[in-house]
Amino acid sequence: MSGLVDRLWYGRGRPLGFLAPLAWLYRAVSERRRRAAWRARNEPLPLPVVVVGNLTAGGTGKSPLTARLVKAMADRGWQPVILSRGYGGKAGHYPLLVTADTPATDAGDEPVMLARETGVPVVVDPKRRRAAEWVVARQLGDVLICDDGLQHYPLPRDIELAVFDGARGVGNGALIPVGPLREPISRLSGVDFVVVNGAAAAQPLGEGGRLTGFGDIEHPDMYPMTLTPSALIHVRSGQRRPLSDLDGQSVHAIAGIGNPARFFATLDALGANVRATPFADHHAFRASELTTEPEEWLVMTAKDAVKCRDIAPDNAWYLAVEAQLPAAALNAFLDRLAHCRSSVY
Structure with a gap:
């Protein structure tokens, strides 16, 4: 869309x-x-x-x-x-x-x-x-x-x-x-x-x-x-890890925001190997949509994370950003x- x-x-x-x-x-x-x-x-x-x-x-x-x-x-x-x-x-x-x-x-x-x-x-x-x-x-x-x-x-x-x-x-x-x-x-x-x-x-x-x-x-x-990325945060536990961990990492990136391409480009700039799946803005996610291939992480936006906390798999993270x-x-x-x-x- x-x-x-x-x-x-x-x-x-x-x-x-x-x-x-x-x-x-x-x-x-x-x-x-x-x-x-x-x-x-x-x-x-x-x-x-x-x-x-x-x-x-x-x-x-x-x-x-x-x-x-x-x-x-x-x-x-x-x-x-x-x-x-x-x-x-x-x-x-x-x-x-x-x-x-x-x-x-x-x-x-x-x-x-x-x-x-x-x-x-x-x-x-x-x-x-x-x-x-x-x-x-x-x-x-x-x-x-x-x-x-x-x-x-x-x-x-x-x-x-x-x-x-x-x-x-x-x-x-x-x-x-x-x-x-x-x-x-x-x-x-x-x-x-x-x-x-x-x-x-x-x-x-x-x-x-x-x-x-x-x-x-x-x-x-x-x-x-x-919008400057500040950390990678585990969707369910809140654990933080450095952005450098994305460098070379394969991720399934999902985004239900107004301009998903901007989010995917940010992950790409951080060195991640991105498999992108855009959704409509404010999309109501289902557990069946939160899937990954072996060795992939699931990475989403902070906005999407609030809807996925109870259904996210253990390898799900969100990218925190700050406006400068x-x-x-x-x-x-x-x-x-x-x-x-x-x-x-």
Whole structure:
């Protein structure tokens, strides 16, 4: 499926151009919903709200960026709380406070992963305004960060970050279903920061490590981000082993994420002999899919590991990654956050 999407949306042409009337309809409906949501907004929340999202369908690295910003905020003395829709989960009630032991079937894979990686409260609710008010009432923290909420307009926000995949960019620049865009590129004029995950090393950088340009995207506060592997972790026990152990090792790599090719390329760069099996984003794995050949290891993403912990074989590992940003990007974000607190709250 990923290869088909790459050909239809991320190639040079627009093979689905005959669906342009549907793209126009999609835009009209989206803009109408956006205007209605803004008009129906309640009073602002009594604490800053940060929204991390993207303009394109599919994975761009939002959750690792969210985890990195959480760490930066905590290091500066903030008490962040993560909000999430909880895609792929179905809880018996909402809002749902997620812990490291919450089943992914209840909360969704990304919220459980973020709870494990950050140690901060994670609250899931399809209605994120309701989740935010629940957090405020219980005084769980002093700043909210919403993972994947750029188009969720009922939630007020003070800072917006839009994330792009550095290899895919905006694709063919068309709206769904002709292309991958959820909103026109002009939407970036309203976001505070643009982050490009995996921007080419040769990409020109300006003052403070900013990207001076990226494809058709221009923004005064645009920064590169890289996802750096940090460890290989046993899915069931949590045992860690060095990344160097992957060099020359045969692995069956599985990935149910938005862009599996990026994960497979990372393993290949670490020296592994990769047999790759991509799955759809948020795929619900079965034990029969977690197979290996003799001498192979099963290697997956951290996001997939939260769903496979109870069914994974003993040779299953996941690759932990950390988002790396220029220091200037983190400082600019934290300064903007401090301004929100001092000027509004």
